Amino acid sequence: MNEIEFVERCVQAVLEDGRELNEEEVYRLAEVETPEGRKALRDGAARLTRELSTRRFDSCSIVNARSGRCSENCKWCAQSAHFHTGCHTYDLIDREECMAAAEANAKAGVRRFSLVASGRSVKGKALKEICSMLREAKERTGIQTCASLGLLGREELEELWASGARRYHCNLETAPSHFATLCTTHTVEDKLRTIETAREIGFSICSGGILGMGETRRQRAEFALTLRRAHPESIPLNILAPIAGTPLEKSPLLGEDEFIDAVALFRMAHPRTELRFAGGRARLSRDTQIEAMRVGINAGVVGDLLTTLGSTVAQDKAMVEEAGMNF
Numbered sequence: 397m398n399e400i401e402f403v404e405r406c407v408q409a410v411l412e413d414g415r416e417l418n419e420e421e422v423y424r425l426a427e428v429e430t431p432e433g434r435k436a437l438r439d440g441a442a443r444l445t446r447e448l449s450t451r452r453f454d455s456c457s458i459v460n461a462r463s464g465r466c467s468e469n470c471k472w473c474a475q476s477a478h479f480h481t482g483c484h485t486y487d488l489i490d491r492e493e494c495m496a497a498a499e500a501n502a503k504a505g506v507r508r509f510s511l512v513a514s515g516r517s518v519k520g521k522a523l524k525e526i527c528s529m530l531r532e533a534k535e536r537t538g539i540q541t542c543a544s545l546g547l548l549g550r551e552e553l554e555e556l557w558a559s560g561a562r563r564y565h566c567n568l569e570t571a572p573s574h575f576a577t578l579c580t581t582h583t584v585e586d587k588l589r590t591i592e593t594a595r596e597i598g599f600s601i602c603s604g605g606i607l608g609m610g611e612t613r614r615q616r617a618e619f620a621l622t623l624r625r626a627h628p629e630s631i632p633l634n635i636l637a638p639i640a641g642t643p644l645e646k647s648p649l650l651g652e653d654e655f656i657d658a659v660a661l662f663r664m665a666h667p668r669t670e671l672r673f674a675g676g677r678a679r680l681s682r683d684t685q686i687e688a689m690r691v692g693i694n695a696g697v698v699g700d701l702l703t704t705l706g707s708t709v710a711q712d713k714a715m716v717e718e719a720g721m722n723f
Contacts, residue, residue: 399433407440410667411447419621422665426617434657441660441691444667453721454630454670454695455712456508456542457501461489461526466514468581470569471643472609472636475514481641488522494529495536502537504709505723506698509533510542510565516582517546527559534560542602547582547590550597557597564594567634568626569605571618578609578644584622591626600629604672607658608636608650616658620665630695631662631669635676650676652684656691663692670695682715689719 397405406425409415417425428437464485466475474481489511498509511526518526523545530541543556544565553564569575572584591601603626605619623631635655638647662671673696677685685693698712713723 399428399430400436403428403433403436403440406664407443410444410664416667417664422621422661423614423617425664426613426661428657434653437660437664438656438687438691441663444663445690445692445694448667449670449694451694451721453689453716453723454508454672455506455698455709455723456510456672456695457497457506457699457709458510458512458544458697459489459494459497460514461494461511461529462487462513462515462518462522464514467516468579470579470581472569472578472606472639474639474642476642479641479643481639488525489529491529491532495533498533498537498539501699501709502539505713506709507540508542508563509537509539510544510563512544512565513546515546517548517552519548519552523552523555527555527561530556530559530561544602547586548594549590550593553590553594553597553599557599562599563602563629564591564599565602565632566591566594567605567632568603568619568623570609570611571615572622573618574609574611574615588625595627601626602630602632602672603628604630604632604634604674606634606636606675607655608647608676609644610647616661617665620662623666628666628669630672631666632672632674632697633659633662633693634674635680637676637679649679652680655680656684656687659688659692672696685715686719689716689721694721 406421464475464483465477469478474483501509534541541561542563543561566587568584575584635650638645671692673693698709716723
């Protein structure tokens with residue numbers, strides 16, 4: 397069976413047989429390499445996107461609630477205290493600055509608003525203040541609130557739930573076989589335990605990672621398959637933006653075609669899950685971003701991002717509509 401026939405069989409398995417692709421199929425899809433096979437993969441993923449997902453683009457905006465001085469040694473991250481990146485550091489965002497961001501995003505039609513904090517976890521007084529800000533943001537604007545506060549335990553997650561937040565974000569980042577080469581202060585299993593507890597409490601889950609950190613195509617398939625253990629409603633797909641001072645500062649940039657192929661692979665592995673534009677996409681051409689939406693992207697982090705520049709909400713809205721989706 398050639399690559400085109402194999403891709404078509406996989407699409408049929410999802411759409412007509414109603415089943416999830418197995419590990420062997422996902423790994424084989426990751427190795428498709430002929431131009432004809434890659435086109436078939438993209439077109440097949442686009443069909444799954446068109447037939448199984450909503451045409452409403454799920455937008456969210458993130459605010460860096462606490463920046464820098466992180467104890468973890470993630471090699472890609474500007475906020476790690478292990479590296480000298482010149483990252484701006486502060487303990488907690490000013491409350492009124494946070495409210496202004498929430499109000500501006502709600503007015504622009506952004507659906508979700510998330511507070512993201514550096515560090516292994518957020519506890520005690522800092523957690524109480526972040527929960528208070530999330531509660532106020534929701535009360536003021538009606539926007540749906542989310543949070544990304546590290547490796548929280550049940551007690552902390554229950555406190556977050558009480559604030560009104562209903563989605564928790566915790567990226568697996570990459571394949572387990574690759575993660576240990578990039579971070580040694582925590583593991584993918586640590587992340588999965590937090591995710592499992594959050595889901596038990598009632599949170600929907602946002603969990604994805606970063607492409608272009610030296611992983612192989614097979615490891616991208618491994619990553620996509622491992623994410624099934626998190627049962628995410630949303631999978632953010634960041635593109636590594638090499639940051640000076642981090643161990644990955646000289647990493648080669650992920651190619652645009654390679655990103656599109658990765659989106660197609662993740663759509664085949666997760667046919668009904670939101671695939672979300674996230675960090676690093678600003679360097680993609682507009683045509684590539686629109687093609688990514690055809691192939692599988694149907695959600696996005698909009699506006700400015702954490703430590704890299706994003707795009708304006710108005711620009712994203714125009715592009716989403718050009719791609720045939722509703723913002």
